[in-house]
Amino acid sequence: xxxxxxxxxxxxxxxxxxxxxxxxxxxxxxxxxxxxxxxxxxxxxxxxxxxxxxxxxxxxxxxxxxxxxxxxxxxxxxxxxxxxxxxxxxxxxxxxxxxxxxxxxxxxxxxxxxxxxxxxxxxxxxxxxxxxxxxxxxxxxxxxxxxxxxxxxxxxxxxxxxxxxxxxxxxxxxxxxxxxxxxxxxxxxxxxxxxxxxxxxxxxxxxxxxxxxxxxxxxxxxxxxxxxxxxxxxxxxxxxxxxxxxxxxxxxxxxxxxxxxxxxxxxxxxxxxxxxxxxxxxxxxxxxxxxxxxxxxxxxxxxxxxxxxxxxxxxxxxxxxxxxxxxxxxxxxxxxxxxxxxxxxxxxxxxxxxxxxxxxxxxxxxxxxxxxxxxxxxxxxxxxxxxxxxxxx
Numbered sequence: 001x002x003x004x005x006x007x008x009x010x011x012x013x014x015x016x017x018x019x020x021x022x023x024x025x026x027x028x029x030x031x032x033x034x035x036x037x038x039x040x041x042x043x044x045x046x047x048x049x050x051x052x053x054x055x056x057x058x059x060x061x062x063x064x065x066x067x068x069x070x071x072x073x074x075x076x077x078x079x080x081x082x083x084x085x086x087x088x089x090x091x092x093x094x095x096x097x098x099x100x101x102x103x104x105x106x107x108x109x110x111x112x113x114x115x116x117x118x119x120x121x122x123x124x125x126x127x128x129x130x131x132x133x134x135x136x137x138x139x140x141x142x143x144x145x146x147x148x149x150x151x152x153x154x155x156x157x158x159x160x161x162x163x164x165x166x167x168x169x170x171x172x173x174x175x176x177x178x179x180x181x182x183x184x185x186x187x188x189x190x191x192x193x194x195x196x197x198x199x200x201x202x203x204x205x206x207x208x209x210x211x212x213x214x215x216x217x218x219x220x221x222x223x224x225x226x227x228x229x230x231x232x233x234x235x236x237x238x239x240x241x242x243x244x245x246x247x248x249x250x251x252x253x254x255x256x257x258x259x260x261x262x263x264x265x266x267x268x269x270x271x272x273x274x275x276x277x278x279x280x281x282x283x284x285x286x287x288x289x290x291x292x293x294x295x296x297x298x299x300x301x302x303x304x305x306x307x308x309x310x311x312x313x314x315x316x317x318x319x320x321x322x323x324x325x326x327x328x329x330x331x332x333x334x335x336x337x338x339x340x341x342x343x344x345x346x347x348x349x350x351x352x353x354x355x356x357x358x359x360x361x362x363x364x365x366x367x368x369x370x371x372x373x374x375x376x377x378x379x380x381x382x383x384x385x386x387x388x389x390x391x392x393x
Contacts, residue, residue, distance in 0.1 A: 026121040033128035037135040044143040051144040055272040056215060059141065063270055064218050067246035071221025076249050078242035079227055138243035141274035147282065151213050153382025160319070163312050163377075166384045167323050170305035173288075175328040177301055180294035187330065188337045191259065191295055195252045198295070199223040202263040205286035205296060206271070216282070220270050223248040223263050236346075238262055241269040255341050257334040260299035261287050277375035280307070284380070302334065304380055311377040 044051035070077055096119045148155045158166075184190045191198060199222040210216040226232055226240065229251045239262050240249045248266035250259070265283035273279050280303075287300025313320040327335065 023117065023121055026125050030121070030124040030128040033132040037128075037132045037139070040135050041139055041143070044140050048143055048145050051140050052150075054140055055144045059137075059272050060218055063246045063272065064220055067221035067270055068219065069221075070245050070247045071224075076224040076226055076247070078224075078240070078245050078247045078249060081245075134243060137246070138274060141272055144272070144274075146275065147213075147215075147273060147278040148379055148382055150215055151382075152386075153379060154385050155378040155382040158378075158381040160312075160316050162381060162384070163308065163315070164319050164323065166377075166380060167305065167308045167312050167319075168326065169384070170301050170308055170380075171323060171326050171331075174298060174301035174305050174331055175326075177294050177298035178328060178330045178334075181298050183330070186337075187333045189257045189298070189330075189334050191256050193295075195225050195250075195259070196222075198260060199225075199250075199263055201290070201293060201296070202260065202267055202286065204293070205264060205288070205290035206267070206282075208289040208291070209282075209285050213285075216271060218271060220267060221247070223250050223266050225250060225252040229253040233341075236342075239266045241266050243269075246270060255334070255338050257302050257338065258299060260290075260293075260296040261303040264296070264300075277379060280376035281379035281383070284376070285383070302331065304376070307376050308380055 044054070147153075178189070181189050182192050193201075202223065203220065206216050210218075224247060226249050230253050232238075232240075232251050233253045238251045238254045238258075241247070242249065248263075248270050250262050250266055252259075254262060261283045263283075264286035265279045268279040268282035268286070271282070273282055284300045284304045287296040287303075290296035309320055309324060312323070
């Protein structure tokens with residue numbers, strides 16, 4: 001005797017089978033994207049030459065092209081899209097949760113389970129896709145050769161004498177360049193142009209530095225001001241680079257003395273340097289190579305002197321205090337403004353933000369976390385040694 005299924009049951013079975021196939025494909029796609037991203041990171045970590053080749057031959061032209069297109073938008077596109085995505089994401093989650101609650105209330109157990117599974121799989125696919133794109137546009141770059149190695153900088157441990165000499169030279173240069181910048185009514189440095197103009201001028205130093213360091217060549221889009229700069233200040237977020245849009249963003253509320261260096265730091269990321277010590281040093285290099293603009297010159301030496309002095313403090317506190325006394329009165333006013341800004345924006349939100357950034361950097365194989373910013377001193381020592389060789393003094 002042959003049993004035949006009803007056409008209705010047959011259609012329902014086919015629909016259910018198709019749903020199971022779709023679920024399986026979603027899960028497989030998610031797993032595949034996570035796996036591809038993971039393998040890429042591990043391979044480039046073991047073979048940095050691959051990451052270096054990718055950074056120079058693939059990332060650089062893509063970043064230049066897309067970055068310049070994004071720069072045509074007069075506001076921070078990353079910030080606007082992030083806010084929009086968060087809003088849409090929250091709406092999506094709320095909608096799904098309400099539907100799940102309703103299905104449970106109606107005792108539709110099968111539908112309830114199906115909605116939860118579908119929700120989880122959708123989130124998994126989105127996360128896997130974002131992760132893979134992140135790896136291709138940013139994660140790989142942490143594994144390229146350090147700038148010190150490609151620039152042949154000797155970053156072997158410095159002697160205390162070398163560190164003191166570096167600090168002294170940076171302080172003298174900061175004092176000298178400070179004399180040529182404008183001040184506000186409180187005697188604190190102020191920029192002689194608006195932030196938009198500053199972002200346009202930031203490329204000049206890179207163009208000049210590129211004649212010596214070829215990996216810095218390229219034409220890129222300008223950095224953008226964060227729309228909610230004052231709000232970001234309370235998280236102590238002074239710059240954000242969006243790897244998905246190749247868009248550097250800066251907090252325009254930050255202190256004027258450090259703003260030009262900040263712009264150059266964020267645009268270093270745009271040039272393919274993800275590590276924070278590299279970006280900090282390249283920001284310095286771009287500033288001091290902007291020969292005709294004392295705003296950039298001063299900002300570079302000002303920020304570099306603080307990092308170098310912080311390193312000196314750890315090994316020789318007496319020399320640290322002796323050297324800080326060498327700052328001019330004008331620079332000391334800027335330092336006072338710096339402390340005032342930091343104190344005004346310190347708090348639990350800033351602490352939490354710092355902790356998140358620390359975890360993010362460690363996730364990307366920067367073992368020192370937020371302390372990696374201070375590793376800039378090693379590159380300054382290498383640069384200082386090269387300058388001594390070139391100028392013979």
